[in-house]
Amino acid sequence: MSLFDDLSRILEDRLEEFLRDNPHLELQALEEQLQQQESDAIGLMADLQRQERQLKDNILSTAKEVQLWHERTEKARKANRQDLVQPAQEREAALLRQGNMLWGQMQGIKERLERTKDLVKQIQIRRKEVRAKVTAAQATQAASRATSSAGNTWENTGWDQNVASRPASGDDLDEQFRKWELEEEIEQLKREIRP
Template sequence: MSIFDDFSRFLETRLDEFLKAHPHLELMALEEQLRGQEEDAIATLTTLKQRETELEAAVLETAQDIKRWHERIAKAEAANRLDLVKPAQEREATLLRQGNHLWGQMKSVKSRLAQTHALRQQIQSKRQELKTKMAAAAAQAAQPPPRDSSTTGWNRSPFPAKPLDPLEESFQRWETEAELEELKRQMGK
């Protein structure tokens, strides 16, 4: 395992060095990572919203059942049916515990929804900042490098460039052709 760990560390180090040498690629990798996190947050939000809807429906249904059993208890007591009162009260107590449990789950889901929504907003803001940095880096890369004024003169000829006059150009061409012909004759010997 240590060989794989060493190799893994070596690759991570090389990747870090490469990304530091190419900051635009590092920014692109960060943007991709943030995009993936935002997609995960969106999927989590969708799942949580579905669960919230399911829990709300279950809480409402349980509340209706509790109300129905509460009315049955009142009817059984009014009719002096003690054989039905005790089991109905037990059923109502079970439904109340179930309703409390569902209510707690719903509050938990709502809390997670709020946290996930806040996380998504943070991710979106980080992505926007990163896009701004990427645009600035791209604009900076598109600009020519600044010229160093201390070496500017070294790249210039001390003599101003003069346009060749047609006669000079003709003589230079004729002289070059003559030298080429001479070279061909010498090589042919």
């Protein structure tokens, strides 16, 4: 068991190191997670809308039944059929209770639907933020690659040749700060996404 634990720990350490060296990949994973959450929320919205339509249909059907039993109660009363009046009134009352229950369920579904719509909007905003950060991270990584190739050019240049680029050490410091700032932004986004 400890061999597997050690292997797992080593793999996790390597993965964390790899992600630190490639922050854009962590951001892409975060973006994919947000995309999955958005897809799930949209699926939930569709399901809630279907439930809402079904409840509306049930409410309309129940309302028609209430109307029918109300008319039957009045008809029995006019015909002086007391043996039918009481049961018809009870049926009408039961249908009214059922209609009220269905109405309450529909209101609950509507509230959940509104919360889900808000959630989808929030997820879409977060996805745009993460996408912008992914783009920035990729640009930073491309710039650091260009800088290291420019640094190699500087190292190969002789003392008598004119060099227009900055020393590689200054670029390394800039790259370290950008990487650190990007990691901080990633951590901040993670905290915002995982309540």
